[in-house]
Amino acid sequence: MSNIFHKYIPEKSIPFVQFLIDEHSFDLKIVNQRQTKHGDFRKLPNGRFQITVNNNLNKYQFLLTLVHEIAHHVTHQKFGRVQPHGKEWKTVFQHLMLPFLRPDIYPMEMLPLLANYFKNPKASTDADVNLSLALRGNTAETGKHFIFDIPYGSFFEFKNIIYKRGNKRRTRYECLNMKNNKVYLFNQNVEITKKTFK
Incomplete structure (x- = not known):
């Protein structure tokens, strides 16, 4: 072994x-x-x-x-x-x-x-x-980003749902779920996929 x-x-x-x-x-x-x-x-x-x-x-x-x-x-x-x-x-x-x-x-x-x-x-x-x-060596998986790395107002995908990054609370970020319009709190070390819309 x-x-x-x-x-x-x-x-x-x-x-x-x-x-x-x-x-x-x-x-x-x-x-x-x-x-x-x-x-x-x-x-x-x-x-x-x-x-x-x-x-x-x-x-x-x-x-x-x-x-x-x-x-x-x-x-x-x-x-x-x-x-x-x-x-x-x-x-x-x-x-x-x-x-x-x-x-x-x-x-x-x-x-x-x-x-x-x-x-x-x-x-x-x-x-x-x-x-x-x-x-994690302070690096996200290939093709991913940490929430704290993306600008305020950016869109990102997490578990097949699109969110918009909002304000930072003490340790977490408010993110708007674009599907149900509810705000969820995300840890700053969550790995997400950035989305850009033309």
Whole structure:
């Protein structure tokens, strides 16, 4: 298994990940990108546990997502059915992530952002705008833009719907849905496709 990991996670994290896989029995599947999630954890009908992680993530995102999902598995083993991202999971996730928060695994500039996130980890790293941007290397997918990169009044497409970018509130942008004329709040790190109308 560790041979596969060279492609997906930072080199120095491989022994720790291998230890977690050996310690907590589960099947790992690397799957095609899903729009709504980076990874998931579930119990299969045969009683085995399976973790899936998207194949389009960079090494830093992949590692964080994998440990996030392993934390669900460990929490399930230790506590049974509890809140998916409740205090038990947060504690387990913080504990499992500690060996990875090193400058030979995550770049120096990411470590303070990760430390801040792990004070109270959320269900998704996307909720932490600065960390989310740093994990992506501050660059959007090819052909996409971040909302904060497009001018006020610009049109953009998100999940097949056209929006018009409005004012920035504290951390989010008001965007007008051109289909139903309602205003929605978007995180500034959401990736969108710019639209130009002649």
